[in-house]
Every structure is written in C-alpha cells, then in structure tokens.
Amino acid sequence: MTQPAYNPPPASQAYPLPTDWRDFFALTKPRVMTLVIFTGLCGLLAAPTTINPVLGFTAILCIALGAGGAAALNQWWEADLDAQMKRTQGRPLPAGRMDRTSARDFGMALSAMSVFIMGVAVHWLAAALLLVSIVYYAVVYTIWLKPRTPQNIVIGGGAGAFPPLIGWVAATNDVTLMPVLLFAIIFFWTPPHFWALALFVETDYARAGIPMMPVVAGEVSTRRQVLAYAVLLLPLAALPWWLGYTHALYGFSALGLSGLFLALAVPVGLRRTAPGDAMRPEKRLFAFSILYLFALFAVLVADRYVMGWMA
Template sequence: MTATSTSEAPQATIQLPTDWRDFYALTKPRVMSLVIFTGLCGLLAAPGSVHPVIGFTAILCIALAAGGAAALNMWWEAELDAKMKRTRNRPIPAGRLPKSDALIFGTLLSAVSVMTMGLAVHWLAASVLALSIFYYVVIYTMWLKPRTPQNIVIGGGAGAFPPLIGWIAVTGDITAMPILLFAIIFMWTPPHFWALALFVEIDYENAGVPMMPNVKGQKSTRLQVLIYSILLLPIAVAPWAIGGTGAIYGVTALALTAWFIALSVPVATRISATGDAMLPEKRLFKFSILYLFALFAVLVLDRYASPFVEAL
C-alpha cells in the first residue's frame, strides 16, 4: 500500500521544463493563421483606407486575442485534452506547463489585445474583439461544447469574428457586408468541423464530448454536412448579389462552393468512416480550409481588380 502510493506520487507532481514553444503552442498557431488571414482580408476589402500602422495594429490585436482565447480554451479543457489522442501532447496535459501559467498568459493576451485595439484603433472594434473572446471562451468552450451536439453550429460564431473586426477597424461601422463575411464563416464551420469529427469520432466519445456523430449518429451527421454545405452557397454569393463585390468574387465563390458541395456528397452517402486511407471526410476537411483561404483572398482581389476590369 505504501509502496504503491510512493511510486504513484511522483507521476502526479512531475513538471517537465517549459520553454517559449509551449506558450506559442497555447495560441494554436495553425488556427491563428486562418484567423489572421480572414481578419486581414476583411480589413483590406473594406471600403476606404486606414493608415498602415493602424491597420497593422488592428491585425496584431486580432492575433493576440485569438491566441489569448486559445490559451484560455486549453486552460479550461486541460483534463479533456488529456483524454484525447489528438490533443494529449498539448503543453498542459503533457506536463510541460502548469494550468495557472496558461490562465495568466491567456488573460494577459486577451486584455492587452482589447485595450490596444480600443486605444490605437477605436472602441467599436475593441468591443467586438472583446465579444469574440467571450464568445469563444465562455459561450463555446465552457457552455456549449460539453453540453450539446449543436456546439459547433452555435459556436461557429467564435471563428467568424475576424473579418468583421477587420472591416470595422477601417470603416468604424457595421453594415451588411461585414455581417455577410461573418455569416460565411458561421455557415462554413459545421461541415468543416463535422468532417473532422467523423474521422476522430472515437476520440470525442472517449473524452465524453457530445459531438454530433457521437450523439445523433454518423448518418444524421453526414446528411447535415451536405445540408450546411448547400446552405453555404447563397450566403457565399450574397456579397455579389447585394453589389458589395464584383463578378471576380461572385463567379469564384459560386465555383468554389459548388466544389465544396460536390465533396460533401460522398461524405453524406458514405456509411462509415473506416476503410481507405484517403477518406471523403478527410478530402472535405482539407478542401474546406483551402476553400476559406481562397474565398477571402478573392474577396481582396476583387476589391482592387474590379475597377480595372470594369474599365476594359
């Protein structure tokens, strides 16, 4: 009895050395790259202009906020991450970083990002930035994710804020266009994330997270992937329909989303996520990331190229 207790005690208290890479990992750099990109595209596509230093500061604040929210997410979900193969090597569950350090780091980044945005850009952008942090950390991470399979549907708003904030940083107001950019990412998130959830279903089940495949089953999830992909089409082309963009964006959005839907069909008609190495779910997941990068890149291209095309 005593020997067992003695041998187990060090395992519970071992703290591996921490370095800067562990703090960097807390910010979820791969996710942050998409956040920064869509935020920058929102800023560049907005009408009007902004001083380069102000623009850089706005994007820096979006990046800091995303990193801070991600660190707070990892702080809250440390025990959950330890149960999942995909996340067990993150700094906290791997024992390289104390939870308290992640809490302090995430809180500091979040606070600095909002205050800097307010003082250097304006307080409307700072307010929406603060809302985005609250949405991700409290509404999605703490409330929705452990309670409902609709966590990704409602929680999709967490990742949809960056282009809205980038646009507001330039214009100082909220109009239909930035709301549509928000809506595109909001509607894109469920098929993007459920494609991932379908081929890591066991991970979520072992961790007790009520993801759609675990609660409603694969058949229902696969059908919803296709439905949300189809619903994405009118929202993706809406900026063109309301005259907010030119044909460069409109035609590209139509083609990209049609391709997105085409990749969703085999996901919807597949019975299970076992078998071949390159699953339809993985193809859709990988394309969905490319889709968002391409769509927002074309949004910026349209903003600057359309006047030249119209002049021809």
C-alpha cells in the same frame, strides 16, 4: 525485460516539465490563428475605406493576440479533456510541460492586452467586437456549449466568424451588411468543416465524453447535416455579389469554390466510402474546407482591388 508503456502525466500534476517559449506559442493554436489572421486581414483590406498601414497592422496584431489568448484559455479549461484525446495529448498542459495557472494567466494577459490596444490605437467599436469574440470562444463555447450540446459547433461557430467582421469594422468604424455577410459565411462554413473532422476522430470525442454530433446523433445524421450546410453555403457565399457589394470576379469564384465544396460534401452526406479507402470522403472535405476559406477571402480582396482598378 519489457518496458512499461509511457503515459503522459496529468495536466494538473504539481511539478511540470520545464516550459519554453514554444509551449506558450502552442497555447495560441498557431494553425488556427493563421486562418484567423488571414480572414481578419481580408476583411480589413476588402473594406471600402483605406486605413493607415500602422493602424491596420495594429488591428491585425490585436486580432491575433485576442485569438491566441482565447485559445490559451480554451486549453487551460480543457486540459483534462485534452489528456484523454490522442489528437491533443501532445499539447503543453496534458503533456505536463506547463502548469495550468501559467496557461490561464497567459491567456488572460493576451486577451486583455489585445482589447486595450485595439481600443486605444484603433477605436473602441472594434475593441468591443474583439472582446465579444474572446468571451464567445473562451466562455460561451468552451465552458457552456461544448460539454453540453451536440449543437456546440453550430452555435459556437460565431467565435471563429468574428475576424473579418472585426477587420472590416477596424477600417470603417461602422457595422454594415457586408461584414455581417462575411461573418455568416464563416458561421455556416464551420459545421461542415468541423463535423468532417469529427467523423474521423469520433472515438477521441467519445472517450473524452464530449457530445459532438457524431457521438450523440450518430454518423448518419451528422453526414446529412454536413451536406445540408454545404447546400446552404453555396448561395450564401455568392450573396455579396448578388447584392452588388462585389464584382463578377468574386461572384464566379464563390460559385465555383462553393460548388466544389458541395461536390465533396455529397459523398460525405451519402456515405460513399469505399472499403479500405485511406483518404475517406470526410478527410477530403476537411482538407478542402481550409483551402476553400483561404481562397474565397483571397478572391474577395482581389475583387476589390483588381476589378476596382479595371473599372
């Protein structure tokens, strides 16, 4: 006799399966948090002042806790939407391994703890920026922007752009142009990065009723905008060098990495997809975009220490 297909229980079910620590860890979106921690650390290390290692570790820990808390609140709010998308059905809430109240309380506890510790141990300017980043992602992006406008990623990109700014400010206790440029680089990197993903999971977003750009404006418009942002990213990434904040190591690396990013965005923008191409251009761009940000910020730190030592 044919067995009926298994359907995951709804996120709001009354009797969830047993929860363990891995489900709480999954709520923090560890893959995303890796990039958050790395860019935050690079912002801290690239700052022109030296911070006590214990305070530096505390600042990065708070950035990680804040990002994890915001991610948990995001999944608490979007549990029913996640249940409709293949990409997210295995998360703790849509899979029925956790109740929504636990996820909400966990997210709020992490968020509050991160801001409080940052303020007490480091300083309150960094704590204020951390609080703004959490609210921006958990409220402005998740609750307001994402379900209402196809520009959700453009405006909401600010949420993911905060870590290097917070790291820099944690070290210097000051907001200057350089950390704002680091913020801007991630802000303009986010749309082509995320829209490349959205292009090959478009049906998921359409099924869940989320107005992502490919769903609302169509693939052609989305592809053109991916290319436009890639064009803008190239001079922006090199701007810290042109303004004299970094050395040639960062400058030439930024131009090379951004040039390759643009080269991968061209076939996405012009829709040069070969029939039966398993590795579509947007998948190649999405994969490289993650490497791009890691490499760019790693070079930023190397530029400060290596070139500074040589000078």
